[in-house]
Amino acid sequence: xxxxEEDPQALSxxxxxxxxxxxxxxxxxxxxxxxxxxSGRGLVHLILIRSNEREKHSGRLRVTLDTSKKSSSLLITAxxxxxxASYFCATVETGANNLFFGTGTRLTVIP
Amino acid sequence: xxxxxxxxxxxxxxxxxxMTLLCAQDMNHEYMYWYRQDPGMGLRLIxxxxxEGTTAKGEVPDGYNVxxxxxxxxxxxxxxxxxxxxxxxxxxxxxLGGYSRTSGSSYNEQFFGPGTRLTVL
Numbered sequence: 001x002x003x004x005e006e007d008p009q010a011l012s013x014x015x016x017x018x019x020x021x022x023x024x025x026x027x028x029x030x031x032x033x034x035x036x037x038x039s040g041r042g043l044v045h046l047i048l049i050r051s052n053e054r055e056k057h058s059g060r061l062r063v064t065l066d067t068s069k070k071s072s073s074l075l076i077t078a079x080x081x082x083x084x085a086s087y088f089c090a091t092v093e094t095g096a097n098n099l100f101f102g103t104g105t106r107l108t109v110i111p
Numbered sequence: 112x113x114x115x116x117x118x119x120x121x122x123x124x125x126x127x128x129x130m131t132l133l134c135a136q137d138m139n140h141e142y143m144y145w146y147r148q149d150p151g152m153g154l155r156l157i158x159x160x161x162x163e164g165t166t167a168k169g170e171v172p173d174g175y176n177v178x179x180x181x182x183x184x185x186x187x188x189x190x191x192x193x194x195x196x197x198x199x200x201x202x203x204x205x206x207l208g209g210y211s212r213t214s215g216s217s218y219n220e221q222f223f224g225p226g227t228r229l230t231v232l
Contacts, residue, residue, distance in 0.1 A: 004153075031219060042115075042201055042223035043154070088153060092219050098144070098169065099221060101154040 004032075004089040004102030012108040019076040021105040023089030024069075030092040032065055033099065034074050037086045046074075046087075051094075081111045113137055115224035117202050123230045124192045132187040132227050134202030142205040143185035144169075144221065145177060147198040154201065160185055192231045200227045 007022045023032070031050045035043040049056045049065045049072065056063045062075040076083055086106050090099040118133040134143065141162050146154040146169075156169030160179040174196060176188045185204075189196060203221040 033220065035223075040226075042225045043203075043221075044223070045220045048220060090154075098156055098159060099219065100156075100170075101146075103151060103153040 004091055004100060006087070006089055006102045006105045008105060009103070010106040010108070012110065013079055015079060015081055015109055015111050017079055019079050019083070019107055019109070021074045021087050021089075021107070023072045023074070023102055025072075025089075025091045025100075025102075026070065027091075028094040029067070030094050032063075032072050033090045033092075034061075034063060034072075035088045035090060035101075037088065037104070039085070043088065076107075079107075079109045081109050083107060084109045115202055115204055115222050117200075117224035117227050119227060120225070121228050123232065124189075125232050126193060128192050129188070129190050130192065130229075131189075132200055132202075132229075134185045134187070134204075134224060135183055136185075136202075136204040136222070137183060138204060138206070138222065139182070140204035140206050140222070141182075143179065144203045144205075145175070145185065145187045146201045146203065147171065147196075148201060148226075149198050157187065157200075192229075194231045196229065197231045198229060200229060 004023045004025045033048045034046045037043045047058045049063050060077045065072045086104045088104045090101045115136045144159040145157040148154050155171045158177040160166045163182040166177045178186045202224040205221045
């Protein structure tokens with residue numbers, strides 16, 4: 001079964017607004033990663049946060065991790081039309097190397 | 112530097128036919144993976160390999176076989192295709208052993224190919 005569950009399943013916002021996506025998972029993890037998938041393309045790695053980290057930034061991306069609640073959030077600030085894509089969280093269980101992907105959030109940024 | 116490439120991009124099979132999907136990476140990664148992506152299901156791991164000559168089952172291995180004869184290639188085979196195997200297949204690879212200053216990648220970050228869209232009639 002999949003580790004991550006994203007919420008919401010779909011999100012539509014105006015350009016310039018912030019977008020927040022949430023991910024919940026089930027077991028102890030080594031790290032959690034976020035990926036982006038443009039329509040018809042492969043996934044692209046965005047950011048990785050380790051289990052001993054609580055927050056991480058990369059450009060307009062901000063990721064938080066709460067291991068006590070087994071949840072993570074991805075914030076995209078000042079969204080652009082080019083951010084339109086599906087976003088997936090993926091977890092690496094403690095002691096494992098494989099990623100378990102969630103079902104994704106479909107983000108639409110309206111120009 | 113092409114990254115991860117997949118062949119073919121599209122394929123239509125009849126039930127019972129066989130085919131092989133080819134994945135190639137030029138990043139000298141140890142780990143390689145095959146996933147399938149179905150609507151509303153996210154990505155599910157079929158098989159993976161931790162190095163040349165080794166393979167292991169993932170979450171949904173039934174109906175598929177794999178081989179890793181060369182470090183840079185990972186083959187996914189369907190011996191007798193079924194309509195339930197209609198999906199988009201993604202190959203990925205990752206660096207083993209921690210942060211690489213050369214590649215800039217981090218432990219377990221996976222690099223994905225563009226996908227193969229397979230339809231089984």
